[in-house]
Amino acid sequence: MTVRALVLDTPGAPLREAELPRPELGPGQVRIRVAACGVCRTDLHVRDGELPGPKLPLVLGHEVVGAVVEGNALPAGARVGVPWLGWTCGACRFCRSGRENLCDRARFTGYTLDGGYAEEVVADARYCFALPAGPADSELAPLLCAGLIGYRALRAAGPAERLGLYGFGASAHLVAQLAGRAGSEVFAFTRPGDDAAQSLALELGAVWAGAAGERPAELDAAIIFAPAGELVPEALAAVAKGGVVVCAGIHMTDVPSFPYELLWGERSLRSVANLTRRDGEELFRLVGESPLRISAETFPLADAELALDRLRAGRIRGAAVLVVP
Ligand SMILES: [Zn+2]
Numbered sequence: 560m561t562v563r564a565l566v567l568d569t570p571g572a573p574l575r576e577a578e579l580p581r582p583e584l585g586p587g588q589v590r591i592r593v594a595a596c597g598v599c600r601t602d603l604h605v606r607d608g609e610l611p612g613p614k615l616p617l618v619l620g621h622e623v624v625g626a627v628v629e630g631n632a633l634p635a636g637a638r639v640g641v642p643w644l645g646w647t648c649g650a651c652r653f654c655r656s657g658r659e660n661l662c663d664r665a666r667f668t669g670y671t672l673d674g675g676y677a678e679e680v681v682a683d684a685r686y687c688f689a690l691p692a693g694p695a696d697s698e699l700a701p702l703l704c705a706g707l708i709g710y711r712a713l714r715a716a717g718p719a720e721r722l723g724l725y726g727f728g729a730s731a732h733l734v735a736q737l738a739g740r741a742g743s744e745v746f747a748f749t750r751p752g753d754d755a756a757q758s759l760a761l762e763l764g765a766v767w768a769g770a771a772g773e774r775p776a777e778l779d780a781a782i783i784f785a786p787a788g789e790l791v792p793e794a795l796a797a798v799a800k801g802g803v804v805v806c807a808g809i810h811m812t813d814v815p816s817f818p819y820e821l822l823w824g825e826r827s828l829r830s831v832a833n834l835t836r837r838d839g840e841e842l843f844r845l846v847g848e849s850p851l852r853i854s855a856e857t858f859p860l861a862d863a864e865l866a867l868d869r870l871r872a873g874r875i876r877g878a879a880v881l882v883v884p
């Protein structure tokens with residue numbers, strides 16, 4: 560038996576549609592029939608060769624929603640999500656201190672493990688999430704990374720009366736709703752003239768939407784989702800004393816040098832990396848209690864390259880999701 564998948568042979572080259580041999584299940588693994596898989600900016604970075612050392616050939620995709628079809632570790636038929644964090648060692652000092660997201664030997668779905676741009680994926684059951692009933696598969700898929708990283712970045716930003724989001728795509732459109740529920744006023748900063756993203760931000764409750772570089776209010780915290788290093792000094796200049804700037808992306812262009820006074824006044828600058836299973840349990844509990852509005856543009860699996868092109872060009876409103884018939 561074979562599995563239809565889109566394969567990355569060489570970073571920089573287009574994905575190739577292929578029939579792959581069905582892998583054997585290892586201990587604790589389950590086979591999942593993929594229903595939907597989100598297209599994350601990280602996929603684009605791997606596809607374009609901006610992240611070092613992917614497994615090759617590789618099946619991309621780490622926002623996987625599907626049903627268990629084989630394996631004893633989870634009930635057959637259960638709807639589960641497979642996130643970016645695919646395996647950790649459990650023994651290093653990061654794992655032992657509740658920071659498995661920083662594990663020295665972590666393996667990542669759609670990067671160092673095959674992911675969900677395929678009809679089936681094999682995953683370690685301990686890293687799969689049970690998903691709430693209700694939302695459609697394509698609505699849950701963006702939560703598996705955009706939602707999780709956004710949730711982790713929002714926690715890192717801390718309580719904020721006024722929160723700035725730089726880059727308003729898949730992650731920010733979810734974070735805006737979580738932050739609004741927590742009582743924050745959300746300011747959405749986009750590329751100049753990105754009316755689609757700005758209107759989505761306002762629909763989802765942002766109090767202001769405009770171009771990065773504008774200063775509509777003094778912010779308490781800012782999260783940068785866009786992979787543009789020049790936003791770091793810009794966001795530091797926009798936050799008040801004691802403010803926090805969180806870089807949420809896995810890859811960013813170089814950060815330009817900036818005067819120390821932008822950091823002075825106990826401002827802090829940090830990144831967030833990956834996720835822990837606890838992040839997922841918390842986020843899916845929140846979503847189960849009160850669903851988020853998901854703006855998802857869907858594409859058939861075979862059109863993954865088209866979805867990636869649109870994401871690269873900034874022409875996706877919200878999240879892009881591949882659906883597998
Ligand atoms: Zn570890």
Ligand SMILES: [Zn+2]
Binds near residue numbers: 602643704
């Ligand atoms: Zn991702």
